[in-house]
Amino acid sequence: MDFSFSKEQVFFREQFTKTLNEIVAPHAATIDQEDAFPHEIFKKIGNLGYYGMRYPQEIGGMGADCTTFTIFAEELASVSISFAAIATMQCLMGTDFLFRFGNRDIKERVLIPAIRGEKIGTIAFTEPDCGSDLGAIKTRAIKKGDVYILKGRKLWITNAEVADFVTVVASVEPAKRINGLAFFLVEKGTPGFYTGQKIEKMSARGSVTGELIFDECTIPASNLLGEEGKGAQYLESILSEIRVMIAGLGIGLAKSAYRSAVMYSKQREAFGRSIGNFQLIQDKIAEMETRIRSAWLLTYYAAWLKDNGKQAKKEAAMAKLYSTETASFVVDQATRIYGSYGIAHEYPVERYFRDARFLLFGGGTSEILKTLIARECLKT
Amino acid sequence: MNILVFIKQVADTEARILIKGDNRSLEIENKYNLNFFDEFAVEEAIRFKGKVKDSKISVCTYGGKKAVEALRTAIAMGADQAYLIDNTDLDTDDPLITAKILAGFAKKEGFDLILCGRQAIDDENGNIGAMVAEFLKIPHVTAITKLDVVDEKKIIVENDIEGGKETKEVQLPALLTTQKGINEPRVPLITGVMKAMKANIPVIDPVTLGLAKESLDRNASKIKILSYETPKGRPPVKIIDGETPEEKVKKLIKLLREEAKVL
Ligand SMILES: Cc1cc2nc3c(=O)[nH]c(=O)nc-3n(C[C@H](O)[C@H](O)[C@H](O)COP(=O)(O)OP(=O)(O)OC[C@H]3O[C@@H](n4cnc5c(N)ncnc54)[C@H](O)[C@@H]3O)c2cc1C
DSSP states (O other), X not given: OOOOOOHHHHHHHHHHHHHHHHHTGGGHHHHHHHOSOOHHHHHHHHHTTGGGTTSOGGGXXXXXXXXXXXXXXXXXXXXXXXXXXXXXXXXXXXXXHHHHHOOHHHIIIIIHHHHTTSSOEEXXXXXXXXXXXXXXXXXXXXXXXXXXXXXXXXXXXXXXXXXXXXXXXXXXXXXXXXXXXXXXXXXXTOTTEEEEEEOOOSSXXXXXXXXXXXXXXXXXXXXXXXXXXOHHHHHHHHHHHHHXXXXXXXXXXXXXXXXXXXXXXXXXXXXXXXXXXXXXXXXXXXXXXXXXXXXXXXXXXXXXXXXXXXXXXXXXXXXXXXXXXXXXXXXXXXXXXXXXGGGOTTSHHHHHHHHXXXXXXXXXXXXXXXXXXXXXXXXX | OEXXXXXXXXXXXXXXXXXXXXXXXXXXOSOEXXXXXXXXXXXXXXXXXXXXXXXXXEEEEEEOGGGHHHHHHHHHHTOSEEEEEEOTXXXXXXXHHHHHHHHHHHHHHOOSEEEEESOOTTTOOOOHHHHHHHHHTOOEEEEEEEXXXXXXXXXXXXXXXXXXXXXXXXXXXXXXXXXXXXXXOOOOOHHHHHHHHHOOOOEEOGGGGTOOGXXXXXXXXXXXXXXXXXXXXXXXXXXXXXXXXXXXXXXHHHHHHHTSOOO
């Protein structure tokens, strides 16, 4: 058994951390305050090639394994959940189906510029009336000759107001529910494609979230990504990777909150001693560190399974569940250690506290994940 | 052209550093970086390569096995090749020995231009560049802030002097040390990071550079570190009280005269 990262992975983490400290960290608080998409930072990280990291070298990527991608997520989140949401969307959900199913034109015109940070992407399956239950998707895609006509609304869409392109999940055969879904590429400027309201929210601010409206939106049939009816299957095929990635985000955020809390415990004095001397504060520190380490083990174990071609469905779900719940637990404990300062905008722990909530929903809510884990357990 | 860059891995400015019980060695938290001034040297080498075709950049350090990380950083930025001269069992307090080893490497490897940072931010010696140049009997300019290529035999450099700057013409081969302001070191591209991750970095035993082991070990050191001390803690802040601002200012001036003795 060997729990260490490879030299390459260690080096990657080091380089990426330096890059983040230079380009993102100084603006993390401002991104949160202003709740506006950080275009300049987005471009800078894109120009360095990071959005292509999962893709092969021929198209400007680095062919990174799941472990390296998880390191990427972890380090992003320890600096800024807002930017982490943007960057991981661009690396994975926002571009993956273009990479897998896009024709040459789509790859050259949309995917490659996206990898360079010149175009912003996103994915849209959630609707005002459905999130977890994808079978209830109401957005319709109707084929007419060599075009598809899309009709429906999507809500809670990352980057909605700034996206240059979106992978839309729509139903081609509503009666088949989840087996009637298909993926389509829709680009900004397509007639009948509009952005709607922006959602004001407390977490991952700056990763703007909003509504997309498809009103008789007409796209060429060649914008169908993959095959009709296989949407759910396609989504399923990257869900484990998404979950491990989000678990990585949880670890990164939790670690930052934990580090702040430990530092504060040593500095802050009460009753003539630093508060870290009190057993009840020590209890929090021990709990935080133990849970973070457990989440870490589960997450990188799931990544290791994936990298070794092994089934990781249950492990990825457990990693996402445990790591994101741990992040929520840790930010709570950390802000308690900060006392009243824990709710002051001036301290990053307050931002960590708000940001942790973001991790609980995408990639499956805790309830959905538990259902899935239990189902896997009961199978045997 | 062969460009050599000598670099050093140093403790991060935020790393925790403790003096060990013997007062002569340090315990350094595991946070290291490529030396601040060496980043300028690597960047300048890359820019130089861009101006003079068929140039090749080799970076080299004399250090422990861990220093390979700093070499990888240089490759990630754009260096072509890296060499680690392993100092295990030979770690010395005397920069003259380090310079001798680096000069030995330069002779063996061949060079047209050598760049290094003006000083390492850990020991602040600031003399390696000059000493290497002396061993190699080549011209040397310290702390340059600009480098222009005239032709393959000649360059123009600038450095800051009191109240202004100085422009010099230098014959190649030469050794230059880099000062802050010469350039803006680049953030590595992911392709560079990948190249660095995979780079094969030869480890060189210093005795293979034509230098006798006895001339390199601790006993050959003409300089020995006797002890380290931490800086004195700052005296506590004094809050000056008084009824009115005038009264406070009077007290402050009195203290500045009599206690701080700065007036
Ligand atoms: C910041 C942010 C960005 C997002 N970005 C995107 C995006 O870019 N694209 C996109 O498509 N979506 C996006 N989403 C939406 C996200 O994927 C959904 O929130 C998620 O799928 C959950 O759906 P829901 O919020 O509609 O909750 P619902 O599915 O309505 O669930 C409500 C509650 O019921 C529980 N529940 C539901 N079903 C079950 C069940 N079977 N058993 C037990 N409990 C159940 C849930 O766990 C939850 O507690 C984003 C969300 C956020 C917060």
